[in-house]
């Protein structure tokens with residue numbers, strides 16, 4: 001039955017649907033059953049009994065019907081209760097399974113219900129706070145106030161708060177919403193609460209991190225450009241403490257005046273028009289006025305109130321800039337002296353060249369090389385050598401004009417570019433000034449060191465039109481300055497070019513000289529002065545070149561040294577000399593010793609002990625018949641002790657060691673005592689002027705005395721006349737070598753000379769009594 005039209009509640013409608021048919025059926029039954037009873041009853045007694053049976057039957061039928069209907073109704077109610085309970089349990093489980101905590105407050109803002117997960121161990125059980133207000137529970141007052149606002153304004157309120165509970169301080173973020181009945185009447189508050197302790201602590205950690213960052217300055221500004229965040233690095237970078245900076249606008253602090261308007265406009269554009277400020281390099285102001293280069297990144301964030309806040313992350317670029325400047329400098333300057341390097345010199349030269357061509361002036365390139373600088377290094381160490389070079393680097397600019405460039409090429413070489421000069425005279429004057437300046441003593445650790453220099457000069461346009469050709473020619477001219485005795489300058493000439501060319505040609509022939517059998521040894525005797533007996537011979541190298549003819553040793557030996565050819569040539573010399581000595585020995589020619597020159601290069605490259613031992617074995621010469629002549633510089637250079645070690649191993653083979661050209665190098669008594677030396681050869685330069693130069697005589701005297709004291713034999717080279725011989729005999733020099741006795745001779749001539757018997761021109765042995773030690 002549709003009861004909508006009756007305007008009754010659905011439950012009333014449902015009841016009417018049962019009651020109305022019942023009433024109709026019951027009314028019909030009463031009416032009809034009475035009529036039937038009257039018709040059936042024969043008398044009043046039967047009628048009364050029928051009425052009693054009818055009434056009983058009616059009660060039983062309606063009772064049964066009532067029972068059925070009520071039972072059905074109760075079953076339904078029970079089912080719906082069970083369903084409701086089920087739903088409630090599921091709902092609670094659901095609410096409790098949420099990470100959020102849910103609290104329900106009644107209309108008087110008392111805790112009415114609570115749902116929170118079991119693991120919220122820090123929370124007390126709900127029965128502790130049910131029926132009590134937040135204030136009664138001792139919770140922060142702002143919670144009570146927020147609940148009141150929800151009630152009074154009937155609006156949702158967010159709130160963050162902290163609670164100190166067992167286990168420490170916990171942070172919560174809550175959303176409080178009003179609950180109303182169907183009439184819109186306030187009935188309570190539902191609070192959805194989130195535990196944000198983890199978030200807060202990570203936020204605090206990050207905040208701390210940003211605050212304490214050392215190298216990255218972070219600042220935050222509100223929409224009004226006022227500082228809301230200023231970390232430690234910002235304090236260091238800009239010089240304002242956090243307290244000083246907070247609340248001040250960025251343009252009052254770090255924006256340079258010229259950039260202020262633009263910075264404000266850019267910031268406002270971002271806040272208002274959402275137009276970001278790009279990252280980039282800026283120069284910002286330090287408190288003391290210094291402009292600091294920084295790389296700036298910006299980001300716009302919203303605070304908890306939803307307001308815009310611009311954060312700037314600034315990286316200090318000062319160190320980077322400094323490093324870049326240093327790198328640029330390192331690429332163009334010499335690290336030792338700080339002078340421009342060859343690259344920068346070339347650059348300056350090219351600029352000066354363009355100007356010289358335009359203005360038709362002279363441009364000079366000077367190649368300055370220190371003389372015998374190696375000796376400073378070798379005797380006093382590289383540290384002192386470096387400081388000497390630095391001092392020269394400091395001094396040289398004083399001889400030059402602003403427009404000139406001085407650069408260090410490397411080693412002890414400097415380049416000078418002199419633009420805009422009138423003539424060669426002006427160039428010569430500057431070169432001379434450089435020579436004088438370099439020569440001035442230089443005080444290093446209280447030691448006055450001096451060193452001269454040699455300069456080669458090439459000019460534009462005469463000698464070339466570009467850097468490389470002028471450099472090559474200045475180098476050639478410098479080589480000539482060295483060859484002319486050093487401590488001087490030379491302009492490049494065509495002749496030098498020819499000489500350089502000749503050296504190249506000579507070198508190419510020299511490379512083949514050994515294979516082509518063009519090398520030959522000549523032998524010069526060494527004579528014992530007291531007896532006139534021949535005690536040895538020095539092997540001297542000669543080169544008969546097929547193309548160039550006879551080339552003097554003074555020309556090709558330096559070339560062999562420079563090019564490294566001295567190593568194979570030296571080995572050939574040693575082998576040939578030993579072979580010859582052995583042959584004479586076998587022939588019974590009386591010759592105590594064969595002296596062979598060994599160059600420093602031979603000594604330092606490879607294994608000289610192995611080579612000498614091998615050659616002695618190959619040739620069969622007894623080791624005591626071999627004498628190696630070494631230069632003084634070889635001993636002086638022995639910083640690490642390797643020379644001493646090699647000499648000892650050589651001596652262990654049984655041979656002898658002589659120091660050649662003694663007195664010309666930088667002698668030191670220390671090495672004479674340390675090294676296993678047998679002989680000192682007095683340089684011919686001292687012997688030549690013995691008669692006329694008292695200084696030379698004194699030096700020879702000294703060397704002979706030194707030999708005697710140190711128990712070393714002395715041999716005078718270049719003995720050419722009787723006066724020298726007499727002097728040497730008188731002083732007690734042991735042996736002599738020179739034209740007075742014999743010139744160097746080829747092997748056959750020497751053998752013939754030797755075979756002709758002991759002979760001394762003028763019988764010096766008679767004038768020269770044996771020296772009494």
Ligand SMILES: Nc1nc2c(ncn2[C@@H]2O[C@H](COP(=O)(O)OP(=O)(O)OP(=O)(O)O)[C@@H](O)[C@H]2O)c(=O)[nH]1
Nearest residue numbers: 369370371372373374375377382385386410411412
């Ligand atoms: N202290 C120091 N020495 C250097 C440096 N660079 C190169 N040298 C040395 O400088 C010396 C250059 O020697 P050279 O120019 O060949 O010879 P030198 O002794 O000057 O003789 P001459 O040039 O023939 O007069 C070598 O001993 C190098 O080891 C450096 O940076 N510092």
